[in-house]
Amino acid sequence: MKILRIDSSAQTDGAHSRVLMDTFISKLGNVATVVERDLTESLPHVDAEWVAANNTAADDRSLEQNAKLSVSNALIDELEAADTLLIGLPIYNFGVPAALKAWIDQVCRAHRTFAYSQNGPVGLLEGKRAIVVYVSGGTPIGSDIDFASNYIRHIMGFIGITDxxxxxxxxxxxxxxxxxxxTxxxxxLANKLS
Structure with missing residues (x-):
C-alpha cells in the first residue's frame, strides 16, 4: 500500500489530527510505504501567472511557466503514485485550513487530475481511496455549520477519488x-487494511 499523508494542522506538536494519523500509520506496520506532505511548509498560492502557465499547452510553455507549475507537478506526482490518501482535516472557523485549500488549488488541474467532457468534469485519479481525519473542537461533522467535510468529499470526487x-x-x-x-x-480501520 502506498499512502500519501497530508498534514494540514498549523500545530506540529500534539495536534489531534496528527496524533490520530500517527496511530493509523503505526497500526499498519510494514504493509505501507508512506510519503509525508506537511502543509505547514507553505505552498505558493495560485496567481495570474500560474493560471496562464496552466492554460498554455505543455509543449508551448516557457521555462518560466514550467517553473511556475513545478510545485503543482510535484504534488500531483505524489497523488498519482499513491493508492491511499490520509488527510488530516482540522476544522478552522467551520472550514478547511488555508494550507489545505492551497494544496487543493495546486492539485485540481485540468488535463492532470480532471478533464472536461460533454457531460462535465471527469476525475482522472480513479481507483484510489481517501481517509479523512476530521477534528473539530465544536463543529459536528455533517452539520449545517460544517463547511469542510462535504467540500473535501466533493473535491476528492472531482479528481476521481470516490472511495x-x-x-x-x-x-x-x-x-x-x-x-x-x-482512536x-x-x-x-488500520487493522482492516493491514
Whole structure:
C-alpha cells in the first residue's frame, strides 16, 4: 500500500489530527510505504501567472511557466503514485485550513487530475481511496455549520477519488469521549487494511 499523508494542522506538536494519523500509520506496520506532505511548509498560492502557465499547452510553455507549475507537478506526482490518501482535516472557523485549500488549488488541474467532457468534469485519479481525519473542537461533522467535510468529499470526487472514509473526532472540546472513539475507529480501520 502506498499512502500519501497530508498534514494540514498549523500545530506540529500534539495536534489531534496528527496524533490520530500517527496511530493509523503505526497500526499498519510494514504493509505501507508512506510519503509525508506537511502543509505547514507553505505552498505558493495560485496567481495570474500560474493560471496562464496552466492554460498554455505543455509543449508551448516557457521555462518560466514550467517553473511556475513545478510545485503543482510535484504534488500531483505524489497523488498519482499513491493508492491511499490520509488527510488530516482540522476544522478552522467551520472550514478547511488555508494550507489545505492551497494544496487543493495546486492539485485540481485540468488535463492532470480532471478533464472536461460533454457531460462535465471527469476525475482522472480513479481507483484510489481517501481517509479523512476530521477534528473539530465544536463543529459536528455533517452539520449545517460544517463547511469542510462535504467540500473535501466533493473535491476528492472531482479528481476521481470516490472511495472516501471519514474518521471524526468532532466536538472534542465538548465531548470527552470524541478522541477515544476516533482512536478506536482509526485503529480498527488500520487493522482492516493491514
Amino acid at each position: 472516501v472514509t471519514f474518521v471524526a473526532a468532532d466536538k472534542h472540546m465538548m465531548d470527552d469521549t470524541a478522541l477515544l472513539r476516533a 478506536d475507529e482509526i485503529k480498527a
